[in-house]
Amino acid sequence: QFSTPIGRIDLLCIAKKGEYVVVEIKADEAQDSVFGQILRYIGWVHRNVKGGRDNVRGIILASEFPESARYSRIGLMKPNYKEFLQFKKHGLNVQDT
Numbered sequence: 001q002f003s004t005p006i007g008r009i010d011l012l013c014i015a016k017k018g019e020y021v022v023v024e025i026k027a028d029e030a031q032d033s034v035f036g037q038i039l040r041y042i043g044w045v046h047r048n049v050k051g052g053r054d055n056v057r058g059i060i061l062a063s064e065f066p067e068s069a070r071y072s073r074i075g076l077m078k079p080n081y082k083e084f085l086q087f088k089k090h091g092l093n094v095q096d097t
Contacts (some may be wrong), residue, residue, distance in 0.1 A: 004048075009041050019055040020045050030062035032072040039076075044075075 002012040011023035038058040038065045046056045053077060065073070 004041070006040055006042050006044050007037070009045075012045065015057070019057060020049065022056065022058045024060050025056070026060070026062035028061055028062070029064040029066055030069050031066070032068045034060055034062070034069065035072045035076055 002009040009022055010025045011021075013021040013023060014020050022038060022045055024038045024041070026034060038060055042056045042058045
């Protein structure tokens with residue numbers, strides 16, 4: 001395990017090509033929340049550890065992936081969203097990155 005301020009990464013590996021690989025292991029069925037968890041870890045490694053490496057990958061190991069988790073995976077594989085930075089209290093005024 002690799003401890004971070006945002007949680008413990010189960011395995012943090014370096015692949016043959018030199019990129020970091022974050023591995024999350026679930027003893028039982030993977031819930032769709034595991035995708036948010038591994039994305040947090042990937043983001044943290046990218047920002048704090050990568051040391052010049054261009055890519056950080058994630059692998060989730062679980063005995064089973066229920067339908068809700070499979071839908072989450074599809075959403076990650078075909079992203080079409082923007083990060084919203086600011087919502088004003090009255091009315092919708094959105095600035096994006």
